[in-house]
Amino acid sequence: MKENTARELERLFSLEGKVVYMTGAAGGIGAVLSKKLASCGALMAVGGRHLDKVRELAEEIQREGNAAFPVEVDVSDLSSIERATESIVKRCGKIDVLITMAAVNKRVPILHNDEKTWDTITGINLKGAYFTGQSVGRQMVKQRSGSIINVASYNSFMMLGGVGIYGAAKSGILAVTRAQAIEWAQFGVRSNALLPGHISTPLTTQLWTDPKRSGFLLDRIAMARPGKPEDLTGMTVLLASDASSYMTGMFYVVDGGCFAGGQPWDIGISYE
Numbered sequence: 001m002k003e004n005t006a007r008e009l010e011r012l013f014s015l016e017g018k019v020v021y022m023t024g025a026a027g028g029i030g031a032v033l034s035k036k037l038a039s040c041g042a043l044m045a046v047g048g049r050h051l052d053k054v055r056e057l058a059e060e061i062q063r064e065g066n067a068a069f070p071v072e073v074d075v076s077d078l079s080s081i082e083r084a085t086e087s088i089v090k091r092c093g094k095i096d097v098l099i100t101m102a103a104v105n106k107r108v109p110i111l112h113n114d115e116k117t118w119d120t121i122t123g124i125n126l127k128g129a130y131f132t133g134q135s136v137g138r139q140m141v142k143q144r145s146g147s148i149i150n151v152a153s154y155n156s157f158m159m160l161g162g163v164g165i166y167g168a169a170k171s172g173i174l175a176v177t178r179a180q181a182i183e184w185a186q187f188g189v190r191s192n193a194l195l196p197g198h199i200s201t202p203l204t205t206q207l208w209t210d211p212k213r214s215g216f217l218l219d220r221i222a223m224a225r226p227g228k229p230e231d232l233t234g235m236t237v238l239l240a241s242d243a244s245s246y247m248t249g250m251f252y253v254v255d256g257g258c259f260a261g262g263q264p265w266d267i268g269i270s271y272e
């Protein structure tokens with residue numbers, strides 16, 4: 001690569017010196033992206049409910065020669081959200097990027113569902129992201145800069161059986177993203193939603209290990225394979241970095257061609 005090309009790319013996409021706070025960082029997608037962002041120069045504040053897990057992740061990142069520290073946070077508890085934000089600001093003086101990754105899911109059809117499941121899923125996936133955004137947003141508005149990446153889902157738009165509550169929460173995330181974008185653009189704070197398609201992680205093991213359900217899903221993915229957490233790296237770096245300086249209030253899908261229509265019909269003629 002030419003030297004000036006490398007310099008320009010580095011200037012656009014570098015996360016050098018940026019403090020990136022991710023909730024749910026020890027999960028399938030979170031752990032991979034935390035390592036990738038740290039290797040792009042970010043100082044990762046890896047947040048999670050279980051301190052031992054995020055501590056282990058932070059140590060792994062440090063062993064790779066990059067920077068990270070653990071943050072204990074339960075996003076279903078507003079006082080825990082506040083404590084986490086305060087501890088990061090106390091340690092680093094700022095938060096440049098927030099990634100609301102924490103989520104849960106339970107696949108139950110509407111007629112079999114109950115209030116407790118509704119409260120748990122929306123409490124973590126929607127209320128948790130909203131109040132984490134409020135807490136970190138307060139700091140970003142004060143510092144007059146910041147980028148928020150709210151992790152939504154393919155299910156923000158398209159349904160699968162049994163994910164009505166999860167989908168409702170992930171649809172709500174898009175409204176939260178737009179609200180943050182229009183209220184905070186004047187303060188230099190951007191907010192965008194990242195919509196992963198079907199990614200193979202512990203959250204989706206149930207789907208990929210069941211031949212009937214994985215066959216159903218593969219038919220709906222043009223690239224005919226599950227996504228890997230690594231597949232989300234490019235979009236995440238773009239949204240976290242200054243390369244997305246004029247992008248706010250929008251959603252970005254990384255789905256191997258699900259929205260496009262999945263695999264083409266067999267019309268008895270080769271597509272080659």
Ligand SMILES: NC(=O)c1ccc[n+]([C@@H]2O[C@H](COP(=O)([O-])OP(=O)(O)OC[C@H]3O[C@@H](n4cnc5c(N)ncnc54)[C@H](O)[C@@H]3O)[C@@H](O)[C@H]2O)c1
Pocket residue numbers: 023024025026027028029030047048049073074075076100101102103104124128151152153154155195196197198199200201202203204
């Ligand atoms: N895997 C997929 O196919 C897929 C598709 C679309 C969207 N997503 C979204 O991507 C994100 C990561 O998903 P994943 O597949 O890595 O799932 P995962 O279950 O592996 O990770 C989720 C993480 O959130 C954490 N978490 C749960 N409740 C929490 C709480 N109260 N406080 C703090 N942390 C909490 C979990 O401990 C876990 O580490 C989620 O927002 C998910 O909805 C995943």
